[in-house]
Amino acid sequence: MLDSHTANRLRAVRIAEVKNERGSVRSLYFMDEFASQGLPGNFIMVWVPGVEELPMNLSRIEKTYQSVTVWAYSTGTSALCNMEEGDTIWIRGPYGVPYSIQGEKNLLIGSGSGLAPLFALAKKMNAEKLSATFVLQAKNKEGLIFKEELSEFCNVVAVTSDGSEGTKGYASHIAGTLIARHDFDVIYAGLGEIEQKKIFEYAAKKLIPVQFGLERLMLCAIGLCGSCSIGKYLVCKDGPVMKTEQIRESFQEFGVFRRNRSGAIVPVKEY
Amino acid sequence: MSKEQLSLAVQLPELTLRNPIILASGILGHSAEVFERIYENGAAAVIGKSVSLLPRDAYKPPVVVEVPCGMLNAVGLGNPGAEAFAEEVKKLSVKKIPVFPSMFGSDPEDFEKMTVMFDSAGATAFELNLSCPHVKGVGTEVGQDPELVGEIVAAVRRHTSKAIFAKVSPESETILRTVKAAERAGATGITATNTIRAISIDVESGLPILSNRYGGLSGEALHPIALRCVYEIAEHTRIPIIGCGGIADWRTAVEFILAGASAVQVGTVLSNKPLGVINEILEGIRQYMERKGYGRISDFVGLAHRQ
Secondary structure (H helix, E strand, O other), rough: OOOHHHHHOEEEEEOEEEEEEOOOOOEEOOOOOHHHHOOOOOEEEEOOOOOOEEEEEEEEOOOOEEEEEEEEOHHHHHHHHHHOOEEEEEEEEOOOOOOOOOOOEEEEEEEEEHHHHHHHHHHHHHHHHOOOEEEEEEHHHOOOOHHHHHHOOOEEEEEOOOOOOOEEEEEEEEHHHHHHHOOOOOEEEOOHHHHHHHHHHHHOOOOEEEEEEEOOOOOOOOEEEEEOOOEEEOOOOOOOEHHHHHHHHHOOOOOOOEEEOOOOOOOOOOO | OOOHHOOEEEOOOOEEOOEEEEEEOOOOOHHHHHHHHHHOOOEEEEEEOOOOOOEEOOOOOOEEEEEEEEEEEEEEEEEEOOHHHHOOOHHHHHHHOOOEEOOOOOHHHHHHHHHHHHHHHOOOEEEEEOOOOOOOOOOOOHOHHHHHHHHHHHHHOOOOEEEEEEEEEEOOOOOHHHHHHHOOOOOEEEEEEEEEEEEEEEEEOOOOOOOOOEEEEEEHHHHHHHHHHHHHHHHHHOOOOOEOOOOOHHHHHHHHHHOOOOOEEEHHHHHHHHOOHHHHOOOOOOOOOHOOOOOOHHHHHOHHHOO
16 A cells, blocks of 8 residues: 555665667666556656755556666766666655546657656557557657567657658648547657647537646655646646546647746746 | 524634635645635635745755645745736636735745735735745745744735735744734734644665755644644734644644634645545534534634633
């Protein structure tokens, strides 16, 4: 039985393996009892002593191993990317509302850090013999993380903005075509919010429920500081996976603005 | 005592509250929409995250650590600045949701400027953070200087006729002098208490966990200490007190009222219980009052001082 007080304490775990995904993206494998009971969409807080504590989605969730997948874009993520087998990270959690499986025909659309939880979700859907089409978006071929593994059990549609691999274009555009052509039961998306907003509209036109992985500045992860707010919701407690109604209620902010480290309102960037 | 005769409303100088539970400062941030949700879940008023005249970034995580007896935080008084927060105050004021901006700083002139902004934005009352234990120069150092406290309270009082509450630290030896200075300068009441300075060390890395090393302890462990402060203040002065520190259920709230608090604040409990806990506490207080035959909260404020 997961005890939330114990789950909230930072615990040292050994990095059992480091996998180079594509480009400079790396996955850190470890074994943690709480994380092993996590679900796709859950995140953990990962502490690198002396550096930073960061929110990371679980990318693999198995009984005997779990992983987080790291893109180096900051001091903290670079420190994680430089870790080797045998090193220690400290983790707490898992936290957040996970993705939930609701139908048989699923469309998953992911890019960047949004890919990690969707990868875990696609694996779970496969284990439950459900179909999944996965639109995998990146700037270039280096960013098509998990493509090989996903192709083993998903219909993968690779999309790069520079056309270096797969279809040249943007996820929202490709997704729009797929949504119009097929009858998906649920649409899952984890990618830039401005792109997510376009996908939301396509889904809404056909009344298809959505579950989107949202990202906001994460400081406490336990619903105390309010830094991760979107509308009246907290990404750490009411998300990171949010459903159609919640997104609709937050529409003024969704894809438009977020709050920075001082809590000031700043625009959501297109990337 | 019939249900109709019982009222949870609290009447203080310059302030009426629909019930005795206020959201503590620093909890759930700076967004009017989140505050509205807390109000809809039963809180009588919300206190904003402490703001300074100019914006300030929060510290890098780790900013919270759960410990067996509560929580440590060193979020760092990160805030978007008074002007930006005044916009949130306006949104709440329009919806008639009582909001008290919490202000910090060390210069009375800064407090004056902030008071003007918030008063015209529709703030219901004011709380002065004179007691943050983990940011240098603007917290406990201010609170421990009764003369500066007096100057700050007087500066705020010059620009508003609304209620002003000075929030004190639980560890100050000068707590009663601070309280007296605030009272003399025109404060309506005292919020007792802020968090207490503490630390948590991870034994595997051998390092303090918080990025700021030191943080403020809140929750369970703070309760008997904050309660003692309220009791002590009530022994020595008649000034209204708002109790704060480790309230988790109706009993821990009633203890504060018996100790001398006219109203209470909740904070840390919202990180480990659903928002419904506020209404649960109110219901518990109501049932206690029915059992004891109290019709008003004021009927049992300070009763623990009886000989």
